[in-house]
Amino acid sequence: MGKIWRISGPVVIAEDMRGSQVFEVVEIGNEGLVGEIIGLEGDRAVIQAHEDTQGLKAGDEVKGTGGILSAELGPGIIGAIYDGLQKSLTDLMAGGNEFLARGIKSYALPRDKKWHFTPTVKVGDTVGGGSIIGTVPETGLIEHRIMVPPDKGGVVKAISEGDYTVEDIVARLEKDGEVQELTMMQKWPIKKPRPYSKRQPTERLLVTGMRIMDYMFPLALGGKAAIPGGFGTGKTVTLQQLVRWSQTHLNIYVGCGERGNEMADALYSFKELTDPKTGRSLEEKEIFIANTSNMPVVAREASIFLGITMAEYFRDMGYDVLLVADSTSRWAEAMREIGGRLEEMPGEEGFPAYMGSRLASFYERAGQVECLGSPHRMGSVTVTGAVSPPGGDFSEPVTQNTLRIVDAVYALDAQLANQRHFPAISWLTSYSLYADSVAECWNDIVPGWSETRTAALKMLQLEAELEEIVRLVGPEALPEKDKLLLLVSKMLREDFLMQNAYHEIDTYTTPERAQLVVQTIMKFNDLAQKALADGGNVAEFRASPVVRKISRIKDIPNETVEQSIKELWAEMEISLVAQKGGVA
Amino acid sequence: MKSAPLYVREGRAINEAKGSLLVAKGIPGVQYNEMVDVRLASGEIRRGQAIDVSEDVIVVQVFGGVSELDLEDSAVRYKGDTLRLPVSIDILGRTFNGIGGPIDGGPPVVADEFLDVNGSPMNPASRIPPAEFIETGVSAIDGLNALVRGQKLPIFSASGLPHNQLTAQILRQASVKGAEGKFVIIFAAIGISYNDADFFMGNLEETGAMARTVAFINTASDPVIERISTPKLALTAAEYLAWNHGMHTLVVLTDMTNYCEALRELSAMRDEIPSRRGYPGYMYTDLAMTYERAGRLLGKEGSVTIMPILTMPDDDITHPIPDLTGYITEGQIVISRELERKGMYPPINVFLSLSRMIKEGIGEGKTREDHNNVFMQLYAAYAEGCYLREISTIIGAEALSDRDKMYLTIADRFEAEFISQGEVRRTVEETLDIGWKLFAALPKEELKLIKEEFIEKYLPSAD
Numbered sequence A: 001m002g003k004i005w006r007i008s009g010p011v012v013i014a015e016d017m018r019g020s021q022v023f024e025v026v027e028i029g030n031e032g033l034v035g036e037i038i039g040l041e042g043d044r045a046v047i048q049a050h051e052d053t054q055g056l057k058a059g060d061e062v063k064g065t066g067g068i069l070s071a072e073l074g075p076g077i078i079g080a081i082y083d084g085l086q087k088s089l090t091d092l093m094a095g096g097n098e099f100l101a102r103g104i105k106s107y108a109l110p111r112d113k114k115w116h117f118t119p120t121v122k123v124g125d126t127v128g129g130g131s132i133i134g135t136v137p138e139t140g141l142i143e144h145r146i147m148v149p150p151d152k153g154g155v156v157k158a159i160s161e162g163d164y165t166v167e168d169i170v171a172r173l174e175k176d177g178e179v180q181e182l183t184m185m186q187k188w189p190i191k192k193p194r195p196y197s198k199r200q201p202t203e204r205l206l207v208t209g210m211r212i213m214d215y216m217f218p219l220a221l222g223g224k225a226a227i228p229g230g231f232g233t234g235k236t237v238t239l240q241q242l243v244r245w246s247q248t249h250l251n252i253y254v255g256c257g258e259r260g261n262e263m264a265d266a267l268y269s270f271k272e273l274t275d276p277k278t279g280r281s282l283e284e285k286e287i288f289i290a291n292t293s294n295m296p297v298v299a300r301e302a303s304i305f306l307g308i309t310m311a312e313y314f315r316d317m318g319y320d321v322l323l324v325a326d327s328t329s330r331w332a333e334a335m336r337e338i339g340g341r342l343e344e345m346p347g348e349e350g351f352p353a354y355m356g357s358r359l360a361s362f363y364e365r366a367g368q369v370e371c372l373g374s375p376h377r378m379g380s381v382t383v384t385g386a387v388s389p390p391g392g393d394f395s396e397p398v399t400q401n402t403l404r405i406v407d408a409v410y411a412l413d414a415q416l417a418n419q420r421h422f423p424a425i426s427w428l429t430s431y432s433l434y435a436d437s438v439a440e441c442w443n444d445i446v447p448g449w450s451e452t453r454t455a456a457l458k459m460l461q462l463e464a465e466l467e468e469i470v471r472l473v474g475p476e477a478l479p480e481k482d483k484l485l486l487l488v489s490k491m492l493r494e495d496f497l498m499q500n501a502y503h504e505i506d507t508y509t510t511p512e513r514a515q516l517v518v519q520t521i522m523k524f525n526d527l528a529q530k531a532l533a534d535g536g537n538v539a540e541f542r543a544s545p546v547v548r549k550i551s552r553i554k555d556i557p558n559e560t561v562e563q564s565i566k567e568l569w570a571e572m573e574i575s576l577v578a579q580k581g582g583v584a
Numbered sequence B: 001m002k003s004a005p006l007y008v009r010e011g012r013a014i015n016e017a018k019g020s021l022l023v024a025k026g027i028p029g030v031q032y033n034e035m036v037d038v039r040l041a042s043g044e045i046r047r048g049q050a051i052d053v054s055e056d057v058i059v060v061q062v063f064g065g066v067s068e069l070d071l072e073d074s075a076v077r078y079k080g081d082t083l084r085l086p087v088s089i090d091i092l093g094r095t096f097n098g099i100g101g102p103i104d105g106g107p108p109v110v111a112d113e114f115l116d117v118n119g120s121p122m123n124p125a126s127r128i129p130p131a132e133f134i135e136t137g138v139s140a141i142d143g144l145n146a147l148v149r150g151q152k153l154p155i156f157s158a159s160g161l162p163h164n165q166l167t168a169q170i171l172r173q174a175s176v177k178g179a180e181g182k183f184v185i186i187f188a189a190i191g192i193s194y195n196d197a198d199f200f201m202g203n204l205e206e207t208g209a210m211a212r213t214v215a216f217i218n219t220a221s222d223p224v225i226e227r228i229s230t231p232k233l234a235l236t237a238a239e240y241l242a243w244n245h246g247m248h249t250l251v252v253l254t255d256m257t258n259y260c261e262a263l264r265e266l267s268a269m270r271d272e273i274p275s276r277r278g279y280p281g282y283m284y285t286d287l288a289m290t291y292e293r294a295g296r297l298l299g300k301e302g303s304v305t306i307m308p309i310l311t312m313p314d315d316d317i318t319h320p321i322p323d324l325t326g327y328i329t330e331g332q333i334v335i336s337r338e339l340e341r342k343g344m345y346p347p348i349n350v351f352l353s354l355s356r357m358i359k360e361g362i363g364e365g366k367t368r369e370d371h372n373n374v375f376m377q378l379y380a381a382y383a384e385g386c387y388l389r390e391i392s393t394i395i396g397a398e399a400l401s402d403r404d405k406m407y408l409t410i411a412d413r414f415e416a417e418f419i420s421q422g423e424v425r426r427t428v429e430e431t432l433d434i435g436w437k438l439f440a441a442l443p444k445e446e447l448k449l450i451k452e453e454f455i456e457k458y459l460p461s462a463d
């Protein structure tokens, strides 16, 4: 069909392209590099190449594919590792491709693998778009629900149980005399949100196992959150923790313009880790998209849309899905790079003017919904994006645009990270607008959460204020009650908020356990205050063995922690009392 | 043996020449990013690259600029290929310039292969996580910010600080347990002074390391454009030795600040829209293309470890060069002027330093079982000491409690005994034992981050 007229970085201009459409996917040159038409002018098409254009020549052929950039959705997707264009990196590896040469191809869903399909509707039933017609046990943790594509529907004319590939026909529908053949695979354009019947309020708590998140700044299923922070402050580790332990049905990890080694680290750790609830391998509920920083820049743009499309697809089955994107800044930079090549009018700091709306169009695809079709069901997509501000300065455009969109912010603090206080999420500047909407849910799990949380946050706030005075007069000049506040808030920071992602037990904390720990520290506070009033002093409380014991709660296995904490409380009652001349 | 093709096309119609760009008439078959030689009327040859290719015109960036070029009598010769490095095992022990030509007086390399210096991205699914400890013999690194095979860990320094001394010390001392014979150094000098390059080469020769080194030298007086290709050549050599010959390569790139300056210069010549402080918007991606070549591969013996050195302009860690580097590398070792002024060597600021791969590389069977705990407790104790030091500058140390005074002493001793080790080499066990010696000065209940069993086993009795 067309041929190349000009190549400039990732932008290729082709001529003789009449009849193509904007956003159509094209194949460029002998190697068939994937590209996407982003503009048409007469018979010329402006194409952004999703692969490295080095070596292309004017005159090389450009073929249209007739379709726009779409995801393949169906059995075989879970546990896969894809690049930004949904090439299966595992299949490529199996084919001996340790390095990704340009133009290599692989199917997203395996074509030869057979899946056992069990219908959930019968001949004669009427099914609308989005309705579930059958199931496939894809992994031990997820049942893949086969749905009628949103734009189809009718009366079931044929459907039967059996083993099928994703291209085999599993059902026939009829509508207005027209027959529709359904396979287990759908294709969906990645930049177009999938439809649902109704949005729902976000009121269910997403349990992540991370104490500072769950307890202090809880996230709701269907919520949208951002984690901004300079390099090395803990964005990636935090996102990896989320996809490891979140109590969702399925998680999607999008590595967008980040490191290969940390991708490998995540992949390997998922092979070894098991889901705390079911004991099954975490791989059975994960999808990875790995478009590392050295892979083609343009495909970064696709990677995030690909991820969110997959998330919506599983949401539509009635699942709670979490998507994390590391890093949305690299995504925005990809837009900037392409914009620059197209000589578009740059906005702030060279980013295209549409950067903010594109970010919003991604985050807006989060939410809790009533799904399309029957049976009636609810699903959710929760989105958390890392933001990597240059120089760690939050006033830059990507951070600022993101803050306008999201409802929870986990702000990472370089100072905390430098002191190795992890997660380095600042308790003074982070917030969650979901704290109220999930309160009922939290208080159902542990009565009294709202009060204890407020008390703990207040104490940390007071500590920050006191800190300024300490810097002027020194800790010894403070009255005993303030010294106690410093001691207790330090315990809150170090023994509760600090959480080691690499510690076998500490890595995941249930809400119940989190509550026990905060209660212990608050109890220490109460007892110490009483003892102070009776003439005790803080230096002696600090030296008390219970302080070290509280700090070592982290080592106590979940099975025995409640018992141990109750014993510790008893010990505190005895030892934290003022005696003549001091503490026992 | 194969030989590289010379030229495949030649064009004489040059329409325009300005700055470093030359606009020539389009010739069918010219590839995007193809290498070009421009022959001037005088016979002088300048290198260039086709950076915008269309049917009508080809824009060539001429390295070294277009001065003295006349539109009538010059020719553009297209090589039909991008830059390639001839490789074979015989590159070991050799020294090359920034475009891969030998400069050690030896013969050209009889090549097994001509490799595209840009390489190809590793398939993330084929990687295996770096996990084997490299002992550098430096406590601040081995103990607190360990380097592992396949990692990219830069040294952030600034002008006038002893990064060369430290790098030379690391090169001299580095060892990979159990694979000593397979350890090689790839050294790339990028726009550094002749003296500095000479210092490194002399060091490598003195210690007898030259036979297991490949060097690529671009000094300050060499062409700026070759600063761009120098690290790519070094990585190409490293990949070849790692993936074809199972070697563990440590690639030292110094000074990457010069690389970034060269990138900025080229970008300005191309009239590109600059991003922060004049550096091109694609600098993150460009640096990532280099640094991401570090790693390990499933089923392969070797590894590529990268240690870039860079000098932070104005000692500013938020400057785009260290900032973007930090966003790509797996941590950083930061050299501090303040500590250097205190007379410490190596003056490593351990708060600003970080190794993201440490947890994989340390512990039982790798270094020692107590390593992780010692590492965390040392950080906590030093942080506390530094905080109190700050307070005591205002209120005076006398106003502190006894406990707090104890932490002040710990911070001082940590700097003197642990960090400031001088040019001696320490094993990782020696490093950890120094940590324990410091802990002995604290009451046991302060050791909150250490398991009871390790305290019993390793804590020396207080004296």
Ligand SMILES: Nc1ncnc2c1ncn2[C@@H]1O[C@H](COP(=O)(O)OP(=O)(O)OP(=O)(O)O)[C@@H](O)[C@H]1O
Binding pocket: A229, A230, A231, A232, A233, A234, A235, A236, A237, A238, A388, A422, A423, A424, A499, A500, A501, A502, B326, B327, B328, B355, B356, B357
């Ligand atoms: N929860 C945690 N527990 C223990 N260590 C942590 C935790 N969070 C972060 N770290 C430490 O901090 C280091 C840096 O974290 P991480 O790689 O997540 O930073 P980042 O913000 O993603 O940086 P970049 O923007 O450069 O990618 C980790 O390698 C780890 O050593």
Ligand SMILES: [Mg+2]
Binding pocket: A235, A236, A237, A258, A326
């Ligand atoms: Mg990260």
